[in-house]
Amino acid sequence: MPVRHDPMSLPPEAARGSVRRITVVGEEILSRPCQEVTEFGTAELSALIDDMFLTMYVADGAGLAANQVDVDLRLFVYDCPDDDGVRHIGHIINPVLDLPDPGSRRLVEDSEGCLSVPGATMTVPRTDRAVVRGFDKDGDPLVIEGTGYFARCLQHETDHLIGHTYLDRLSKRDRKDALRQMEDRREDVFARRERKAGSLARQDGGTPGP
Template structure:
């Protein structure tokens, strides 16, 4: 089932998520729905807070890497990154977000990440990622901390994002969109 995605302003997007404690059929169904929603959006990842569920879980759908399956889930993750090197951003650093739809802004991220998480069965796993996949993991992990990528932007992109936010009159906890429906 394709789920509605909340746009910035919904409380779960701006609060740290709670750990997942039950690994059961409900969790498996939620994760499957998150995969479907990600593909329909289209996106490369989705965190539970983006659909209004304040739990520590995110999915990715990204085949252009060798560190992990093209489709995966991270439950109760920990993420370790290399320090971000100083310097400016380039067009290659532009990323977007399903909870801040319609634009992409340049954000400097670490080129490498180490993810420790649990799978759907509750068993722990670890993977190393680099490049764009490392960026995806950092972006989705941020959602579990209550941070959107636009919260990390430097000038001039932070001002552009603030203007885009105001122009769209976002900020209500009821502002959402459903992939596949006109919005």
């Protein structure tokens, strides 16, 4: 999910992280369900979350799933506004999506992109409310409720962890259109990410990760 962030207001996780390569649609890890996290409170898990935050910001993302950095675990991070402008920042592990009952849900068709489909945007219907239940990095239970754009983000990232991208919600015709957009724009997107990684590294006085 794409969004622009103010580099002066990034959370501390980003300062601790290193940039990782973002996987691209067509890579096998994006098309299979991710594995449950079974060990909590580890240095490796904390480092992964830090890396995912920084990688997300370099790519101007509102959310990022672990398989998007080539890690086969049920985990995503997010820094996403809702439709009221409230900023939501965090991570969730082993998430389970809870949508409203069909009779009470409202589908909203809006533009959606993906960091693993660089440069493409398409209209995707999503419910306007969503709840995700899971755990934080220490194994404590989490319940995250979202409306509007944040609800869209929660649904988008949870989809990743079951092996789906938003392309899987499109018609064949629209999917081909999105892939054409990606082919036309991906190199520009990659160049922009490299420039931003370099800019953040200069601000920190260091160098970006691989």
